[in-house]
Amino acid sequence: MLDFIFNPDSIAVVGASAEEKKVGNAVLKNLINGYSGKIYPVNPSRTQILSLPCYPSVSAIPDKVDLAIIVIPAKAVAETLKDCARAGVKGVVVITAGFKEVGGDGVAREKEIVEIVRSSGMKMVGPNCLGVMNTKNKMNATFAAQLPPAGRVAFFSQSGALGVAIIDWALENNFGFSKFVSFGNKADLNETDFLEYFASDPETDVILGYIEDVVDGKRFLEVAKEVTKIKPVVLIKSGATEAGARAASSHTGALAGSDRAFTEAFRKTGIIRASGIQELFDTAEMFISRKIPKGRRLLIITNAGGPGIIAADTADSLKIKLDPMTRASIDAIAEKLPPTASLYNPVDIIGDATSERYKVVLEQATKDEAVEGICVILTPQAMTDVDQVADVVVDSARDTEKPVFAAFIGGQRVKNAVNKLKQSKIPCFSDPTVAINAYGKLIEFAELKKKKISSEIQIEVPREHIEKAKEIIQTLKSQGISEIGGEEAMQILSLYGFSFPERALAKTPMEAVAIAERIGYPVVMKVSSPHILHKTDVGGVKLNLNNERAVYNAFVEITTNVKRVMPEAYIEGVMIYEMVSGGKEVILGVSYDRTFGHMIMFGLGGIYVEVLKDVSFRIVPVTEEEAFDMINEIKASRILDGVRGEKPYDKNDIASCIKKLSRLVMDFPMIKEIDINPYMVFNNGGIGLDARIII
């Protein structure tokens, strides 16, 4: 796909320079120092640079050029790109800065070069970037001094500076990369393109990245979902701190931040999120073995009690299960271990353990069905034959599909063994806490992978209902109304299968009484006016009315109150509602994220939302499984199972509501926010009490 960028047959360096310290010199030198394809320096004022013939322009190169690296001033880039297009260049890497990131003219300059690139069919990395690297063909098409060690991890970065630092770090720590790209302003190719390319790259097993935003959220969701089926993706997304919370006119909107949307987008697509650089690489280390655990049961083997307990604590905090091996396995190892050994989990083979004891346990554990992953902890004690233990671990890991990883704690004495393990793709750490945390990410990946298989069952909605909803929305829109209050919102939601209390509009006190008699007491009465959203504030609501007289009086009071407080409001009448009680209040809502689109929200009502902010979100479309996950994810979820002698509330009904909302906003993307608050859920079914829709 993007092979002409990472595996070009020929590269032109536009702006190549003979002058030391110039970027055009650094890039050319870096290419000469490793890349074995053809290299063409381009510089109109030279005929030769660093012993290579130099050309005045790309089109002047007699041969075909796959990739052009551009390191000339920003103002000259557009003309050069046109020349590249004429010469049939396939990919360009614009290292040059001075575009969108500087604002002003730069924005226009960036727009211009994107148009040139797109209309010609070329693909562009940058502008304002560090460049690209491929350790396989030794191509260093950047101005960073050295290629990192070769390995099977690809990395993309929105920050060039972070890229430089990470390559320097990788050299020191011998961390191997397959490919590297810094995409700067990502005016053409962006994170999604590289995700797609690295997924198909046979040299890459794990994809890492650093992003600050996502260019096209919908495409990202689609592509990432497929990529994580093939390879793990671990990303840092920075900018979790939203300096100014954006203005939101609904509860749901106020609770949904853009960082929340990223968390949900990553969850939905199976991307693992790392909170920092160290965690990113620790996670990558754990993924490099390419083995995925079947479940949460982990066996810890250790030659030291303390580190074993530390590992167990961490496992426990991540809900990783430390089940012991089967009885048969325990009996089998008991015979071969000293009586002071602890046979359960962690298996403590005691400080004087040699590699033989590790072997005994590992051989049993790899074939024990109660073990789904193995953590080998070692401290370099007097009797410990560290290197042989590493050999034993390598041998055992070779013959099993279960992930096996190690925490060899120490420095000089474990160094050689650690290298042995890493060469055999056994993840190895120097701290049991870090090791288990990284394993937690592997389990997260395994579980997200399983989940994604669940299909996206859509709610069926009759065509005429959709048409009717469309009509209502368009009518309101044509009246310039963007906040749709109670009655109309209920109508729209009813068309999508939501229930609301029986209700009717009364224009006179007598009509109110007649309606109340029909509905049955007690009733609730609320003023109906297109101009009033907060009805309680103007004395426009009366609850629990039990007889004719009360209803009659309430009508008079409500209209009098409203006329006094808001004399300019048009009063259509008073709505009479069946009074609903006895269920559990929940809130259902929809918010809109500018990157990923609609998210559905769920939470328990009242204090749980307002004080504890105990809510869950999922990006639309929400699947059956996601809907139930949303319900079970909130901390207070057990309340719905029925506490203090209550019967369980109807989770199926809530899940169905979530799917209805998902369908509604897919049919009407112009909807920005919805609150159904409160929604009363019963032991069987549920009913909305109030609703608002913002378009």
Next chain:
Amino acid sequence: MLDFIFNPDSIAVVGASAEEKKVGNAVLKNLINGYSGKIYPVNPSRTQILSLPCYPSVSAIPDKVDLAIIVIPAKAVAETLKDCARAGVKGVVVITAGFKEVGGDGVAREKEIVEIVRSSGMKMVGPNCLGVMNTKNKMNATFAAQLPPAGRVAFFSQSGALGVAIIDWALENNFGFSKFVSFGNKADLNETDFLEYFASDPETDVILGYIEDVVDGKRFLEVAKEVTKIKPVVLIKSGATEAGARAASSHTGALAGSDRAFTEAFRKTGIIRASGIQELFDTAEMFISRKIPKGRRLLIITNAGGPGIIAADTADSLKIKLDPMTRASIDAIAEKLPPTASLYNPVDIIGDATSERYKVVLEQATKDEAVEGICVILTPQAMTDVDQVADVVVDSARDTEKPVFAAFIGGQRVKNAVNKLKQSKIPCFSDPTVAINAYGKLIEFAELKKKKISSEIQIEVPREHIEKAKEIIQTLKSQGISEIGGEEAMQILSLYGFSFPERALAKTPMEAVAIAERIGYPVVMKVSSPHILHKTDVGGVKLNLNNERAVYNAFVEITTNVKRVMPEAYIEGVMIYEMVSGGKEVILGVSYDRTFGHMIMFGLGGIYVEVLKDVSFRIVPVTEEEAFDMINEIKASRILDGVRGEKPYDKNDIASCIKKLSRLVMDFPMIKEIDINPYMVFNNGGIGLDARIII
């Protein structure tokens, strides 16, 4: 204090051996290789070992011996210790294993040697330990091969294996230690002794440790509180996972685990807890500068946008404040920085920044009153003069009391600068996330230090009330009652200032009516029987009784129900209570931890305790400030401030209740658990509705 252990003039090695690979050989060699005091090998079968004259026993040594290292078989240790005592030895390090940790005979053997040591006035490290080290006098009195680098961090470890691993790690990572001790079974000297000693040790600035338990909780609390006033203490406490939750007969008891008690003990004494080895050393790195921030305001300076945002995200998650500098400072740096620089926080001095730009910002920041700490981030870009930046940071940090720390991201290119920084005691990290997390620990330390100054105001209780409570408890105790139910529990608590509803015991239906008339309707009625704890379950409770008839009938019904369900129960009568409503339900309780003693618990009642487990604990004695911290710490605390139009509830009353409970259990240490559940708090005052005390 323990100088004869860490700075002895002379050392005897009992069990010294000429045979390679023996522990007695390793220890002797290690001493010879560094320690410059007198060394006396002791071994009855030799006259000379490694060119040193060898003695048959410690008492045979013609000179005075400060310290004896014991590496002979367990069975012979007792006799040797007696010999040491006779010879006037001050300290012994028993490396030998085979004591309490092996169970059986070992337990008795350990008891015997402790008695010998204690009666002689010697002090003992071990048994079953690695030994002690002092990098200052180059004494390696362990069987680990090498001393770690010298530095100003002391370390104690309950795990010898972890000690070995950490020394190996320190050698590789050039992390400096002042003193090291592995105390194994800690039969005599334990964590508290070493805390105390390291606090007074002029070679030590920071104290680290690994513990699995604490020997004497009360003494630990007292000593640790004083130590942290002088030096930071960072500990790993493992064993957070309590395999079997211990049987608890109250709500409070069930919510208080032993790990919770450790968390509270650390908080109370100002100890910082680390969750793993890497975090322990990262935290130590941050503390080594010995500078304490005045507040939460941190300025971040960076030459790369991405890492700056990552650092800001981490700071935000820890509630570290990223306020900008004052207007004057911003104007001052604006003049000297390029227009594309970002002047707020993080201050981004852009990728081409040289040390000069770092200097401009640092000089301003160190004198700006809005800055309380400074984080310097560097990525090694083309123009970055990494070493000079380090020099600038060192210079700036020298002249300020504010903590200055660095995140230099990279490997080879930043290595030299990182060493420079570390030599000047500037904490330096390779990951901004790790750096900010460690800074969070420093802020935690600073804030705990401030808090501890608050005095421990005790509640006054009249002497006759204490006497009366004593009488009630002793009477119940003499009757073999350990669970004190409603009436007696209320009586005891009332003596300590708690309010309970007006109430009286009725023996007949007519008496019940008379009492209800006196108290005023509505009333609550509950069966009174020493044999019934769960009154509702046997139909023994009636609520909201509004008139004579209802009270009369309730008496009959309650007694009939109870007689039917529990015919064997003795019914004293029925209690009539004033019915209380309209407050906010909270729960107040006491639990008992075997290490640290009583803890007071607070939470909101019902769902908040049962489902969300949203409670706070503090170890007794609870100070005024701690009582308010307990109230404000729970997640739902805002509910007490009044939500949805409610007035604020009386936090002063709750705080006063907490202090009353604290006083009560200090007066009566035999109390194991208390539940006051529910306690109704009003806008002014509060009242308990039910109480249980377990003795």
